[in-house]
Amino acid sequence: MSYDVDAVRREQFAWAADGETIYLNNASTGPLPQRTVDALAEWGRLRANPDRISHDRQFGELTQARERIADLIGATPSEIALATNTSFGLNLAAFSLPLQEGDVVVSPDGEFPANVYPWMQLGRQRGIEHRLLRCDGGVLQADQLSEILNDDRVRVLALSWVQFSTGARADLRALGALCRERGVYFVVDAIQGLGPLMLDLRDVHVDILSCGAQKWLLSPWGTGFTYVRRELIDVLEPHDVSWMGVRGADDFSRLVDYDLTWRRDARRFEFVTLPFQDFAAMNASLELLEEIGPAEASAHACRLADVLVDWALSREEVELVTPCASEQRAAIVSIRPRDATRTSERLRQANVAHSVREGAIRLSPHWYNTPDEIERALEAFAG
Numbered sequence: 001m002s003y004d005v006d007a008v009r010r011e012q013f014a015w016a017a018d019g020e021t022i023y024l025n026n027a028s029t030g031p032l033p034q035r036t037v038d039a040l041a042e043w044g045r046l047r048a049n050p051d052r053i054s055h056d057r058q059f060g061e062l063t064q065a066r067e068r069i070a071d072l073i074g075a076t077p078s079e080i081a082l083a084t085n086t087s088f089g090l091n092l093a094a095f096s097l098p099l100q101e102g103d104v105v106v107s108p109d110g111e112f113p114a115n116v117y118p119w120m121q122l123g124r125q126r127g128i129e130h131r132l133l134r135c136d137g138g139v140l141q142a143d144q145l146s147e148i149l150n151d152d153r154v155r156v157l158a159l160s161w162v163q164f165s166t167g168a169r170a171d172l173r174a175l176g177a178l179c180r181e182r183g184v185y186f187v188v189d190a191i192q193g194l195g196p197l198m199l200d201l202r203d204v205h206v207d208i209l210s211c212g213a214q215k216w217l218l219s220p221w222g223t224g225f226t227y228v229r230r231e232l233i234d235v236l237e238p239h240d241v242s243w244m245g246v247r248g249a250d251d252f253s254r255l256v257d258y259d260l261t262w263r264r265d266a267r268r269f270e271f272v273t274l275p276f277q278d279f280a281a282m283n284a285s286l287e288l289l290e291e292i293g294p295a296e297a298s299a300h301a302c303r304l305a306d307v308l309v310d311w312a313l314s315r316e317e318v319e320l321v322t323p324c325a326s327e328q329r330a331a332i333v334s335i336r337p338r339d340a341t342r343t344s345e346r347l348r349q350a351n352v353a354h355s356v357r358e359g360a361i362r363l364s365p366h367w368y369n370t371p372d373e374i375e376r377a378l379e380a381f382a383g
């Protein structure tokens with residue numbers, strides 16, 4: 001059964017229910033539910049005097065965060081390293097995977113720079129080539145990848161699940177299966193996919209998946225995670241070394257008995273100290289998502305995206321940049337009008353939060369938006 005979107009809005013997003021903004025810009029930054037705002041305030045109050053926060057409560061929030069994320073993506077908590085952004089995990093992949101001079105990393109072109117610059121830097125330092133692929137309609141298809149992998153030097157495929165400006169979605173299952181078959185590492189930036197889309201990593205092969213929580217997971221800036229596939233954890237050595245990445249680190253009474261033996265789980269990669277208050281707030285957001293149901297939330301966001309797509313296809317004066325097939329997109333819909341500047345201005349005047357990307361208007365609804373908001377946004381779009 002679906003949740004009552006109006007009731008959740010009144011409770012958790014009162015500003016949206018009151019019509020302050022039609023917020024269709026989740027692909028930039030997600031809003032914080034009221035319970036998340038409350039959690040931040042409570043942690044601020046406690047943090048004024050750190051003695052109010054027990055060690056167990058402080059570290060318990062991180063344990064809970066790993067568990068909630070693992071539940072959401074079909075992983076185990078031991079495969080989750082908490083991180084403060086998406087870039088962390090992409091750098092982890094670039095600088096920790098066992099690559100050598102002459103190896104090739106491939107990505108579709110048009111990737112968000114977070115998934116380009118670490119690989120370019122790797123090239124500069126170690127002579128590893130980062131090759132950008134031109135993909136039909138912006139989506140890398142399995143048969144194109146299959147051909148590319150005939151070159152034995154290709155060792156890594158690194159891509160965004162959902163492309164940030166076009167909203168094109170990669171088929172992780174098909175690409176992951178091919179990578180596994182051909183012994184190629186599969187690295188995924190999931191930030192524009194997770195939330196509007198569901199993921200079960202028991203079914204989908206990914207080696208390293210990185211995701212900031214500040215967009216579609218409606219969590220504070222400075223929260224996120226990196227998943228590292230169980231079998232890889234033992235093989236990868238952290239590139240950035242944290243004092244809590246080692247096995248003895250939980251015993252604060254023996255910190256100077258130095259022993260550089262990595263933890264057995266993905267915590268070996270966590271770069272401590274983490275912002276406890278922000279992860280406590282992320283837990284509040286994830287708890288809300290669990291209550292309304294991740295599948296229901298995903299279906300709702302995708303339904304709203306469908307309305308935008310259908311509208312764009314019905315209008316001659318605009319071009320739909322996002323693929324129209326529903327399995328090739330998520331909840332980002334980019335529409336190119338004749339004059340993006342004027343359209344953007346009209347949307348602004350109607351309090352419709354959106355982005356302009358590559359000459360197109362990017363609209364990105366989520367599970368707390370309503371069909372009525374979409375209708376009003378499209379009226380403003382049309383002028």
Ligand SMILES: Cc1ncc(COP(=O)(O)O)c(C=O)c1O
Pocket residue numbers: 084085086087088112114115160162163164189191192212
């Ligand atoms: C595909 C993609 N990756 C990464 C990011 C952000 O990376 P980070 O969380 O490291 O700031 C964005 C958006 O800002 C994005 O759209």
